[in-house]
Amino acid sequence: MLKPLCVTLYVTGFVLLYSGITAGAAGQRRQTPAAPPPSVEQQVVQASSEWADAASKNDVEALDRLLADDYVTIQQTGNSLGLIEKPVQLDSARKAAGAPTKTTRALSRVRVKVYGNVAILTALASYETQVAAGGVQRTQGFVSEVWVNTGGRWRLTHFQPTLQVVPRSGGPGAPAR
Numbered sequence: 001m002l003k004p005l006c007v008t009l010y011v012t013g014f015v016l017l018y019s020g021i022t023a024g025a026a027g028q029r030r031q032t033p034a035a036p037p038p039s040v041e042q043q044v045v046q047a048s049s050e051w052a053d054a055a056s057k058n059d060v061e062a063l064d065r066l067l068a069d070d071y072v073t074i075q076q077t078g079n080s081l082g083l084i085e086k087p088v089q090l091d092s093a094r095k096a097a098g099a100p101t102k103t104t105r106a107l108s109r110v111r112v113k114v115y116g117n118v119a120i121l122t123a124l125a126s127y128e129t130q131v132a133a134g135g136v137q138r139t140q141g142f143v144s145e146v147w148v149n150t151g152g153r154w155r156l157t158h159f160q161p162t163l164q165v166v167p168r169s170g171g172p173g174a175p176a177r
Contacts, residue, residue: 041112047154068157
């Protein structure tokens with residue numbers, strides 16, 4: 001016959017052992033494999049998407065966070081080229097903050113080349129902008145973006161859009177008729 005103290009120790013030990021096994025098994029069931037961290041290329045594409053969204057909404061706070069202090073863009077309007085730096089870009093967004101432009105951008109043929117803490121994104125960008133008359137204006141062009149990783153965050157330092165060149169009829173690369 002077991003003495004009361006032995007029985008108590010035996011039962012307590014069994015309960016602790018069983019609790020440990022079931023807790024361990026339950027803990028193993030709850031653990032799911034962690035998703036791999038996004039690649040540098042994915043991080044840059046995500047930052048580019050956030051920047052385009054912030055620009056479309058004239059979100060000054062997001063633009064200030066995403067643009068490097070030395071940000072510059074080269075823009076073409078008609079026959080003239082313009083150099084726009086970060087303070088001018090932010091001021092323009094501040095002035096238009098009450099009227100977001102409702103522009104969406106989709107990238108295709110995306111290439112990201114990484115050189116240490118610098119990444120260069122090139123892509124074909126398709127834009128859709130809702131215009132005042134209720135229609136949609138569609139434009140397309142190639143973009144080049146230079147991103148720099150500072151303090152663990154990707155920031156845009158250079159952006160240049162280029163109109164897509166459509167081959168002339170009958171010239172090299174022209175569509176067959």
